[in-house]
Every structure is written in structure tokens, then in C-alpha cells.
Amino acid sequence: GEDVEQSLFLSVREGDSSVINCTYTDSSSTYLYWYKQEPGAGLQLLTYIFSNMDMKQDQRLTVLLNKKDKHLSLRIADTQTGDSAIYFCAESMNRDDKIIFGKGTRLHILP
Amino acid sequence: EPEVTQTPSHQVTQMGQEVILRCVPISNHLYFYWYRQILGQKVEFLVSFYNNEISEKSEIFDDQFSVERPDGSNFTLKIRSTKLEDSAMYFCASSEPLVTEQFFGPGTRLTVL
Numbered sequence: 001g002e003d004v005e006q007s008l009f010l011s012v013r014e015g016d017s018s019v020i021n022c023t024y025t026d027s028s029s030t031y032l033y034w035y036k037q038e039p040g041a042g043l044q045l046l047t048y049i050f051s052n053m054d055m056k057q058d059q060r061l062t063v064l065l066n067k068k069d070k071h072l073s074l075r076i077a078d079t080q081t082g083d084s085a086i087y088f089c090a091e092s093m094n095r096d097d098k099i100i101f102g103k104g105t106r107l108h109i110l111p
Numbered sequence: 112e113p114e115v116t117q118t119p120s121h122q123v124t125q126m127g128q129e130v131i132l133r134c135v136p137i138s139n140h141l142y143f144y145w146y147r148q149i150l151g152q153k154v155e156f157l158v159s160f161y162n163n164e165i166s167e168k169s170e171i172f173d174d175q176f177s178v179e180r181p182d183g184s185n186f187t188l189k190i191r192s193t194k195l196e197d198s199a200m201y202f203c204a205s206s207e208p209l210v211t212e213q214f215f216g217p218g219t220r221l222t223v224l
Contacts, residue, residue, distance in 0.1 A: 004153075031211060042202060042214075042216050042218060043154070043204075044215070045212045045213070048211055048212075090154075095209065095210070095211050096142050096159075096161070096208070098144070098159060098169070103152065103153045104154075
């Protein structure tokens with residue numbers, strides 16, 4: 001069945017780059033997402049990538065997709081204290097389909 | 112900026128009681144969803160709703176669950192007879208046709224005692 005796996009915790013020093021990794025099992029996934037959840041808030045879409053792309057950059061965010069290995073990563077450059085949150089890797093087959101989420105990676109920023 | 116809202120933010124109920132979780136999706140959205148997250152586990156899809164009917168549901172969404180769009184603005188999730196294992200954070204989401212992003216509400220934390 002569909003599954004998305006990611007590590008649960010990551011600690012990074014302020015100003016360094018954060019790299020959050022994820023693997024997924026469903027090769028028919030068309031959309032791959034990164035959602036961010038801050039305390040007390042809902043899930044906010046940070047960025048997404050189509051399965052026919054291998055990289056997408058949006059300001060401090062870089063998404064890399066290795067479709068052969070079913071590996072997705074999110075790099076946050078110049079990590080700030082405001083980046084402290086839980087980051088969810090997710091996938092769906094089509095645009096309006098259900099989204100399958102990972103457990104989330106809690107990003108902790110060290111001073 | 113428009114947002115999805117959910118009420119209440121926290122609901123405590125006794126096992127066996129009925130609960131209704133309420134959501135107000137973004138006004139021009141046509142696709143509606145419920146997800147839940149049991150503490151420490153993944154966010155799981157429950158049900159999607161389009162054109163006044165369920166378009167997909169997961170195995171979790173059994174006969175104890177139902178959804179309704181009673182008017183033009185609300186989208187509700189009803190659990191008829193709550194069990195301890197229904198304790199979770201329930202997220203509502205909505206999206207426009209042909210737009211990739213599902214917008215999520217802040218969630219309702221349901222505690223079943």
C-alpha cells in the first residue's frame with residue numbers, strides 16, 4: 001500500500017541549512033508535497049513538485065526528487081528560528097485526491 | 112487571506128456519545144476533506160466530499176462516521192458513538208477544482224474518555 005516515511009527529528013544551528021528527507025512507496029504518485037505545521041496551527045503547504053520534475057527551488061526552499069529511488073528531500077537554506085515546526089512529506093496521485101502523509105519531522109533550531 | 116476554520120478547537124466527550132465536528136471551508140472551494148492524526152502517528156485521510164456526495168473514503172471511515180454539508184458554508188463530521196480510539200486531532204481541508212493545494216484548518220482535538 002501507499003506509505004511515506006521520514007525521520008522524526010532534526011536539529012540544526014541557526015544559519016545552517018536543514019535537509020529533511022523522505023521516502024515513499026507509490027510509484028504512481030504524481031504530486032509530492034511538503035507541508036509545515038506550526039504549534040496550534042493547521043497544515044500549511046510549503047511547496048510541491050510534480051513527479052516529472054527532479055528539482056524545484058522557491059526562495060530558501062529547494063526540493064529534490066529522485067523518482068528512481070522514490071526519495072524526496074527539502075532543503076531550507078539559512079535556517080531561521082521561525083522555521084521551527086513539524087514538516088510533513090506527502091504524496092497524492094491526482095490533484096483532488098486524498099493526500100498520504102508521513103509522520104512529520106520536527107525541526108529544532110539551535111542558537 | 113481566506114482560511115478554513117474549525118470548531119471547537121477542543122472537544123471532550125464520554126465514550127459512546129455522539130460528536131459533531133464543524134468546519135467552514137473557504138467559500139469558493141468545491142472539494143472538502145477530513146483527516147485525522149492520532150497522537151504520535153501519521154495524518155490519515157478519512158473522507159473526501161464533492162458535489163454533495165462522498166467521492167472517496169478510507170477504511171477508518173466506517174458506519175460510525177458521516178459527513179454533511181448542511182448549508183452553503185459548513186462541512187461537518189459526525190461520529191455516532193465515540194470510542195476511546197477516536198481520540199485524535201481532526202483536520203478539515205478544502206480545495207478549488209484544478210488547483211493543487213488543499214487548505215487545512217487548525218484542527219479539532221477530540222478527547223474520548
